[in-house]
Amino acid sequence: MLDAVCIGNAIVDVISAAEPEFLSRHNLVPGSMNLIDETQAQALYGEMGPGREISGGSAGNTAAGIASLGGACRFIGKVHNDELGDVFTHDMRAAGVEFTTAHLVAGPATARSLILVTPDAERTMNTYLGACVELGPDDIDEDQIARAQVTYMEGYLWDPPSAKDAFRRAIEIAHGAGRKTALTLSDSFCVDRYRQEFLQLMEGDIDIVFANEDELKSLYQVDSFDDALQRVQGHCEIAALTRSEKGSVIVRGTEVHVIDAMPVDRVVDTTGAGDLYAAGFLYGLARDYDLKTCGLIAGLAASEILSHYGARPEVSLKKLVDEHIAI
Amino acid sequence: MLDAVCIGNAIVDVISAAEPEFLSRHNLVPGSMNLIDETQAQALYGEMGPGREISGGSAGNTAAGIASLGGACRFIGKVHNDELGDVFTHDMRAAGVEFTTAHLVAGPATARSLILVTPDAERTMNTYLGACVELGPDDIDEDQIARAQVTYMEGYLWDPPSAKDAFRRAIEIAHGAGRKTALTLSDSFCVDRYRQEFLQLMEGDIDIVFANEDELKSLYQVDSFDDALQRVQGHCEIAALTRSEKGSVIVRGTEVHVIDAMPVDRVVDTTGAGDLYAAGFLYGLARDYDLKTCGLIAGLAASEILSHYGARPEVSLKKLVDEHIAI
Incomplete structure (x- = not known):
């Protein structure tokens, strides 16, 4: 039995400091x-x-988080058989995640995201998808998906053309085996690109949706969080909505939980907070914890990531949960 | 005119946390x-x-430091034409260092150092020299060496066999052009491997030697810093001796300076402190500053590196010097 299979773009982050002028000179929106x-x-x-x-990728970070919580997790994503592909593979396995998707031996190089960090700690990401565009339905391992409590996919998967087919194939297998499916909306620009598709996926294909406030408002094209909340309620089985320092709101039908954020001494880097929130929530769900506990584990996992650079946990999240959450 | 040419092993660091048990299981001395x-x-x-x-290599870190101080600096070292070689080359040039040594197109991959960081912040390095073993006298650019105030080499260069010949060739050119040569003893294990050669190099081939306390005591096989100090005085033209929180001692004949360490709020990572000390000192020397000022710039550059992970400066050292040192 697996707690989760995570499917996403397999990306190595290349992180560098930059001045705001560098962004404007390259026409990049902070x-x-x-x-x-x-x-x-x-x-x-x-x-x-x-x-x-540093190895990254949204769903990859989530997979590393689930493993750090003690969960059994598998990642599906495409790297090239090159040095950055080796780095990504090593880091995934060293984090305790099963990762066996066949490496590309020809074609584009392993994906990288050139991340520019301005002095205000904001990050502007420039992603070359490389080998990720070759992910397809054949990479979806039927047996693994059928064994996993939940299959989690990132909205970014809609960018490389054939990953969409992999995504749909995974949903078909998961639901065929009586398992759950989950989606993160990834970012508000991604929602802009695929709004209709995402709205439609939530009509039954996706059981659990993760979104932050901006993504949710963009999805429904409304101005307030509460307006969006009213819309998402009942649109899919479970919605887990993150609001940075305001914590999170979890909705399942008429059951609504408002969870406070965990206090963080100093926010060093917000990259990956959403990914780790999803890790904590999915782990809790796979272990049949109630929604409030799922939200608490999620918030704790996110808070660990906020306290350091990089989007993968640096301490055992399992140990953190044992110390801080009564289950 | 160049301030310095730095010659060293071109290495990408792969940094990972490890428990002490991991080191003992692999028979690694912390x-x-x-x-x-x-x-x-x-x-x-x-x-x-x-x-x-993160790109590293001792002399590479020094070169990046000299450039950050506003110096004109060139690096000579060997990478393979692979992805880590591209990373190393990018990082060197992006730091403002000229780096044009021909990449290997066949043979061993770009060098990497697997660095294990234990919870006490100590680092144990495991270096695969890879492409570095192919550095040879043909890679030494006569014109560049002759144009540089000082040519700086790391003791680690004695590990790959033909780099020694490159090293000797560089000394010949530098001295032929009336320029200075400098050597860092690199580490006490390196001194153990090449004690006789290093002692002999200091009889005229090397004008400026950099050593920390352990390296110096190992070089002369004495037990106290002062005993070693008496030995190094007059052994080469200038000795710049680092003593961690005790600061540094600079010796030129009978001229001796004892420089206090710059206070550091919190020492995060000591890797590269010696490399950046050398950067500050060489920059000062190339600009004809007196030895005390050279020592102050050196200490300031080292203190910046201590305050964060990684062995290359994260802020402009030139700006730091302008703010803190009266020249």
Whole structure:
């Protein structure tokens, strides 16, 4: 039995400091996630400062979080058989996640996201999808999906063309086996690109949706969180909605939980907070905890990530949960 | 005119947290630098935790420091034409260092150092030299060395066999052009391996030697810092001796300066402190500052590195110097 299978773009982050002028000179909107091609990636990399490479990818971060909580988790995503592909694979397995998707041996290189961090700690991401565009339905392992309590996918998967088919195939298998499916809306720009598709997925294909306030408001094209909340209620089985320092709101039909954020001494880096929230929530759900407990574990996992650079946990989340949450 | 040419092993650091038991299980001495072959590197990487990749290499860190101080600096070192080689090259150039050594197109991969950080913040390095073993005299650019105030080399260069010849060739060119040469003893294990060679280099081949207390005591096989100090005085033109929180001692003939360490709020990571000390000192020397000022710039550059993870500066050292040191 697996707690979860996470499917996403397999990406190595290349993180570098940048001044705001660098962003404006390259016409980059602060805080945005931009898709760039190989030529653009080479040009931008050539001009940006020294970097540090850390494995990332939204669903990959979530998988690492579930493993750190003690969950049995598998990741599906596509890397090339190159050095960054080796780095991604190593980091995933070293985090305790099963990862066996076949590596590409020809075609585009392993994906990388050139992340520019401005002095206000905001991150602007420029992602070259590379090998991720080759993820397809054949990479979806039927047996694994059928064994997993929940199959979790990132909205970003709608960017590479054939990943969509992999996504739909995974839903078919999961529901065929009586399992749950979950989706994160990924970011408000992603919601802008695929609003109709996401709204439709929530009509039965997706059981659990994760969204932050911006993504949710963008999804329903409304101005207030509460308006969006009224719309999402009943639109899918469970919605887990994150609101940064305001905590989170969890909705299942008429059952609504408002969970306070865990206090954090100093927020160093917000990257991955949503990914780790999803990790905590899905782990709790897979273990049949009540929704409030799921929300508490989720908030605790997110708070650990906020306290350091990088989007994967640096301490055992299982130990943190044992110390802080009564289950 | 160049302030400095730095010659060293071109290495990408792969940094990962590890428990002390992991070190003892792999027979690793805490705090040591071990040379490992490709098979050992693969085996150790396979067992260590998730990593983060940051360009390193002792002389490479020094070059990045000199550039950050506003100096004109060139690096000579060997990478393979692979992804980690691209990362190293990018990071060097993005730091403002000229780096044009021809990449290997066949043979061993770009060097990497698997660095295990235990909870006491001590770092144990396991270095696979890879492409570095192919550095040879042909990579030494005569014109550049002749144009540089000082040519700086790391003791670690004595590990890959033909780098020694490159090292000797660089000394010949530098001295032929009336320029200075400098050497760091690198680490006490390195001194153990090449004690006789280093002692002999200091009889005229090397004008400026950098050493920390352990390295210096190992070089002369004496027990106290002062005994070693008496030995190094007059052994080469200038000795710059670092003593961690005790600051540094600079010796030129009978001229001796004892410089206090810059206060640091919190020492996060000591990796690279010696490399950045050398950067500050060499920059000062190239600009004809007096020895005390050279020592102050050196201490300031080292203190910046102590305050964060990674061995390359995260802020402009030139700005720091302008703010803190009266020149």
